[in-house]
Amino acid sequence: MHDLALQLAVIGVAGIASQWLAWRLQVPAIVMLLGVGLVFGPLTGLMNPRKDFGDLYTPLVSTAVAIILFEGGLTLRLREIRETSTAVRRVVLLSGPLVWVLTALAARYVGAMSWPVSIILGALLVVTGPTVIMPLLRHARLRSRPASILRWEAILNDPVGALFAVVAFEAYLVLRGAHEAEHLIVTTAAALLVAVVGGILVGRGLTVFFARGHAPEYLKAPILFAVVVAMNALTNLVLEEAGLLTVTVMGITMANSRLASLNELRRFKETITVLLVSGLFIILTASLQREVILSLEWRVVAFLVLVLCVIRPLTLFVSTIGAGLGFRERLLVGWIAPRGIVAVAVAGLFGSSLARIGLADADRMVAYTFAVVAATILLHGFTLKPLARLLDLRVTNRPGILVVGASRFSIALAQRLKALEVPVLIADANWSHVSEARLGEVEVWFGEILSEEAHHSLDLSRFDHMIAATDNDAYNALVCTDFGAEIGRSEVFQIGATAANTQTSSARHTMHFSLGGRPLFDPPRGYNELRDHVIDGWAFQATRLTAEFGYGQFFETRPEGTLPILWIRPSQEIVFAAGEGAGEPGPGDTIVSFGPPRAEREQEKIVRGTLTEREARREKARKTAEEVSKQAEGTN
Template identity: 75%
Template structure:
């Protein structure tokens, strides 16, 4: 494809389409991106981005990877790592070098790669891509501790793996006589001195700039973007790819600074990262040559088997001895290590360079990396959920509901859902109210739901829906607005009187969906509970469908949600929810169900029969008494 603009447009459209399809199919997006890249590139020859982009290819890939790693660093808060800091340190400091060493040995003796290629490949494969781990963790819904370990390892190991590869490559150049050893040592020391202190200084400077109001809101994201590109480029002038470490440190520094706008900045970076990852993986895969793929032989199968089943598990088990993890957590972390965009990008960079300077199997390193990326994405992507379930390391096997505000209404609602084994939790900052929920044996969280502590201690992956039901309508709106980007705009609901005047009504762009239509206030729901309204669960069958259900309930009954046979929850207030079908279990809220007419007839008949029997018994007793008196 000769038109570069059309090629970029096609890559962007295909990348986002792949992300959407992966979301619909509930599979890792990188699986589809890999297939699309192979189709566009080596399978059809439709495009070859490495040749088409020319000299822009390497700096564009390097800059994109730096932005991806910075966004990953923005998600790492030190509060989250308190429980797993020891394990993460061990995995990074001990497991990383072990993986490097053992992978290099496997690449040379099993994969038949030359020592320079094997050593650099071993360094590259230290990384465990955050662009793959993050979507997997969202789908698998792991418990907090193993999820935290995998996330921190992925972010921290990526720049370190790239740095290991740079040092290996520069060492090879020194041994080949292309560089002097003194220059290498000086460059490495200088690069690290710039990367770590420089990343911290840049992160703190931006945090100070944003928190003091020295930058307007509309310029914060562009300033951040430009700073990331600049810091990456400055460090790369000293040592190639060392800028990845700089931007990662910079992201972590900003994540732990108290910046009011950090959430908005993080969401902007997530959007940019999704676009970059989608396009970048297609670009890198499409640049793979067919003759390199054909060069793969049986040796690659043996290499993959050793890396997957020996190198990674052994390194993690050794590194986590005495780290406070259970054997189940060590087994899960030892198995899950998918490689992603950074491994492919760094391998592509150094593989092409090795080939250019005369190392004949440099391109095979690219093919080996792609083979491992594909294998880990498929094996780890599709096994994480079942393995976590088998090891009991999932936070919840079913989608749950988070209630904000403890009241008789939410407690009764939560108890009904809990009886159907739906995970529920009630959060409230009022101790007396939360005590009532505890007495009702409902799981609770005491504290301010909008606090930083709540964001770090509450595992929101357990909940697919949220109901804000406090006695303050404006506060309910604020809660829904804050949690909507994380839980989903169509999955947050609130109570309240939505019939207010235009002067008092909330803007339609904020808040959640009304749980009731028409809306009901906190006081109204309290009065209904006092009047005897209850929650009922009714399963629909072929004989007893939704129409029949509606006929047998009082007119004022509200259908709040229904539970599908697949255990997913569908709230009636959600857009496009439709109607419940056969096999669904309806949760309704209404007055006690009146007796059916047939029940009344049966009850009246039974009463009449019992009255006649009682009259006959008394007549018999009276007759017997008369006979006895006559005798």
């Protein structure tokens, strides 16, 4: 397949199809992409992107990696690192150099490589790629501290490891007489200055430029995209691969600014990153030569055992002594260190350069790097979730529900869900409302759900669904719109009028269909109506269906007007009745419904009320008769 347009189309379709299939099967997407790349490249010879793309291969890969790292930097907020700042600093500044030295020694004495190749390989394997760790974290749902360490380490270590490799390569050229030592020192210092200072200045400059309205909204993302590509290329002119550090610093700078349009920019970059990660993994894996893979011998197994089971855990435990992490957190982080795109891309770049210089084992460096990448993707991809569960470092084993707005309706719903062991939290900025929820023994969060603090202190990975249930329909729609991009637009619901409810009011008073969440009830029920229902005695009930007692029998035995809200399947999956494609619950499902009291109870209340009223009348008549009798006696 030598037609580049067709090859790009196949790579794009296969990459996104792999992402979707991984989501459906609940397996790490990187594993699927790795397999597709091997099938397209070494196994079948269908394509060889390195050869087919020619001179464009290296700059395209470098630019794509820079965009991915910039997007990763946009996710790093300094406020979220308060608990783990010491650990992150030590992992990057202390553990990184230790990994470099020990891995180089392992490559030299176990892999039998030359010193130049061993040192460069040790630098490459410092990286723990964000392109791998991000999908794994999304899949594993770790608690905030270990997830924060792994995320920060992955994004910061990628450019640092690449710089280590560049410095090692340039130092080797100095030893060969190709450069002067002063040239290496000056070049490295200049690259670091441009990367750090330039990244900060450009990041702040773009923030001010956007905040003051010097660019329209539709141009902000393209401008940002162009600046990232330009800064990466300019810094690379000073020192190869130093642009990765520049764009990472830019991303972190902008992530910690107060830019109103940052969320929209981040979502655009996330979309681009998913496309780039999918394509790059297939391209880099398909570029591997079958001969290089077959050249792997028994030494690579010993090397892998040292790198994964000795060097990484040892350096992590040493560097985090006194850093405030528990043993279980250090054990998890010490095992999880997947390598990714940057390691493979930079290994290919230096492998070809070292081969031209005359180092015979340069190709073995590429093979060893690929072996580490493949082993860590498979081992860490499939063990992270079980290990986190074993160490009790997952946020929850069940999908949870975030409820915005504490009212009698939402508190009663939360209590019923809690009784079913469904994780639920109510968020409200009104203290008196929160107090009522706390008295009902419901987990609460006091504060504005749309605030920046909420995004820092609330771990949204705990929740797969959200219900906006305040007394303000417009606010409910705003909350659902804001959180829909993170939780999923099909998993956010609201009470009251919604964008989808276009038949209850005129077009002038109806919100756009792209705003708000799905209605929790059909037809929609407002805050006041639900409050009156609760006052009238409506309550939440949980009913488990069986083969004999199905969905039809459920409605036959319930008072007229009963509203099913959701049902919980035996797999603990939560399905909302108003959700798209919800279907009907089946045997084994537990329905949570909201309905009026049973007819016999209402009749009992009426009877009791009638009896009480008759007794009161009799008592009043008796007292009146007594008073009349006393008055008559007094007159006599």
